[in-house]
Amino acid sequence: MADATPSILLLGATGQVGHELRRTLAPLGTVHAPDRTTADLTAPASLRRVVSDVEPALIVNAAAYTDVDGAEDAPERAATINAEAPGxxxxxxxxxxxxxxxxxxxxxxxxxxHAPYTEDDTPNPINLYGRTKRHxxxxxxxxxxxxxxxxxxxxxxxxxxxxxRTMLRLAEEKDRLAVVDDQIGVPTWAGWCAxxxxxxCEGLLADDDASRTGVYHLTGTGQTSWYGFARAIFAQFGGLDVTVEPVSSEEYDTAAPRPAYTVLDSSRARRAFDLTDTPWTAQLARFGAREAV
Structure with missing residues (x-):
């Protein structure tokens, strides 16, 4: 796996993170990014054929069923894509x-x-999307x-x-928005994530150390609520005449329950792979300064 020009198989290349991975993985080797007709996560057997054909040194799976509310009405599809296919x-x-x-x-x-989750904390998902990802x-x-x-x-x-994108679109349609203020997490820009x-991936290809196997958290530092995130978005982009009001989760009903606090402690990944400590606010600033590509 230490080939100078390793083959890299990227799944989900049209998604948010996958699109960015096309750019960030390119210097590491030859990136193969099959579309859904070739690598179909709803038909997991197709994945074996693709892997056999490409013979990659590295596989990056950025494909997933990510509609949290939709998963409640499509449990079999969510489970196939998020649980069976990765297996x-x-x-x-x-x-x-x-x-x-x-x-x-x-x-x-x-x-x-009430403190950031580490990789040693026991998962206990409260919605179907979370359960399929855990599986x-x-x-x-x-x-x-x-x-x-x-x-x-x-x-x-x-x-x-x-x-x-939803906040920016709604700000053009309405002058007042109600946003949940009692769910706390870490916003993550797909570009930074990639x-x-x-x-x-560079570290894995360089030393092929099996002891690196495991789970790592990958977010920036800091935390905020959806309400706080919305305010930061409008401050970043400016020129939007909109009032943002905080509301509770009880006032904003959704099909799937959301956990109240899911801040991730990413210090293990930063140590293991020498990653930069990047605040979520700095990621938003970089995102705001970058044109859509």
């Missing part, structure tokens, strides 16, 4: 001797803690190959549906 991918990676890097979520925790973690672990699971949170970018992931 099959992990087995295929093991069989060809590849590293698997896979993304998970802060929603594997129940939110009852995916377990399937990867049980496959027994070399893997790194990166739990991240509150991803946003210039692509797809995400909180930042850069940090590339640093992780």
């Amino acid at each position: 099959v991918l992990a087995e295929a990676a093991r069989d060809v001797g590849a590293w698997l890097v896979h993304y998970s979520t802060d929603y594997v925790f129940d939110g009852t803690k 995916g973690e377990e399937a990867i672990r049980d496959a027994g190959g070399c893997h790194v699971i990166l739990r991240t949170s509150w991803i946003y970018s210039h692509r797809r549906s995400n909180f930042v 850069e940090a992931t590339a640093s992780v």
Whole structure:
């Protein structure tokens, strides 16, 4: 796996983080990014064929079912994509001797803690999305190959549906917005996440140290509520005449329950892979200064 030009298999390349990974992984090797017709996570058997054909040194799985509320009405689809497919991918990676890097979520925790969650805390998801992601973690672990699971949170970018884009769109339609203020987490820019992931992957390819296998948290530092995040977004972009009002989760009903506190402690990943300590506010500033690509 120490080939000078290793093959890298990237799944989910059209998603928020996946789109950025095309750029950040390119210097590390030859990136293969098959579309859904070739690598279909709803038909996990297709993943074995793709891995066998590419024979990658590294697999990065940025594909997932991420609709938290939608998962409640589509449990089988969410489970196939988030739990079964990662397990099959992990087995295929093991069989060809590849590293698997896979993304998970802060929603594997129940939110009852009042200090940042570490990798040693016991997951206890309270919604179906979180349960399927946790089952995916377990399937990867049980496959027994070399893997790194990166739990991240509150991803946003210039692509797809995400909180930042929703807030900016609503600010053009309304002069007053109500945003939940009792759910606390760490906003994560997809561009930063992809850069940090590339640093992780570079380390894995360089030393091929199986002892790095395991779960790591990958977010910036600091914390905020959705309300605080919304205010920061409008301050960053400016020129938007909108009033933001804090509301409780009880006042903002959703199909899936949300954990109240899911701040992740990412110090283990920073130590293991020599990552920069980046506040979430600094990520938002970089995002705001960058044009959509």
